[in-house]
Amino acid sequence: xxxxxxxxxxxxxxxxxxxxxxxxxxxxxxxxxxxxxxxxxxxxxxxxxxxxxxxxxxxxxxxxxxxxxxxxxxxxxxxxxxxxxxxxxxxxxxxxxxxxxxxxxxxxxxxxxxxxxxxxxxxxxxxxxxxxxxxxxxxxxxxxxxxxxxxxxxxxxxxxxxxxxxxxxxxxxxxxxxxxxxxx
Numbered sequence: 001x002x003x004x005x006x007x008x009x010x011x012x013x014x015x016x017x018x019x020x021x022x023x024x025x026x027x028x029x030x031x032x033x034x035x036x037x038x039x040x041x042x043x044x045x046x047x048x049x050x051x052x053x054x055x056x057x058x059x060x061x062x063x064x065x066x067x068x069x070x071x072x073x074x075x076x077x078x079x080x081x082x083x084x085x086x087x088x089x090x091x092x093x094x095x096x097x098x099x100x101x102x103x104x105x106x107x108x109x110x111x112x113x114x115x116x117x118x119x120x121x122x123x124x125x126x127x128x129x130x131x132x133x134x135x136x137x138x139x140x141x142x143x144x145x146x147x148x149x150x151x152x153x154x155x156x157x158x159x160x161x162x163x164x165x166x167x168x169x170x171x172x173x174x175x176x177x178x179x180x181x182x183x184x
Contacts, residue, residue: 007091008182020033022176061144121172
């Protein structure tokens with residue numbers, strides 16, 4: 001039986017990692033969650049090959065190349081102790097999306113079940129990421145990340161809509177409410 005993969009996507013500050021953790025906690029027996037952002041931070045901290053490659057991209061707010069991320073997450077999906085795997089923060093770009101599609105097409109042990117977009121306004125995202133007193137550097141990094149996200153999200157949405165895989169959830173509500181909608 002293939003593992004079911006659910007992708008959670010959204011802008012920086014949309015709450016995708018928090019929402020994924022709530023779902024995994026609610027369904028401890030069935031669901032494993034992987035945060036791509038946290039995974040890359042851990043790889044950078046460990047000084048792994050993936051970490052060395054990822055470090056400059058993450059620091060600049062740019063997308064880590066899809067093949068690097070795929071290498072890191074495919075092993076985790078395969079090793080996941082549960083049959084449902086939530087991945088938040090992937091894909092973050094068109095190339096990552098296509099590489100994921102190619103990998104899943106060739107790997108019959110993983111089935112993409114759903115893509116859930118947690119949608120928030122830029123105002124909400126800014127407040128959640130930066131708080132009340134951001135530095136100029138933090139502001140610039142956030143602006144860059146939002147620019148990258150906004151340039152790519154339309155094509156990602158279109159790609160997954162055509163296969164009826166995309167569900168959009170209002171991320172302006174509480175994390176518990178968002179998690180309940182994901183459960184549905």
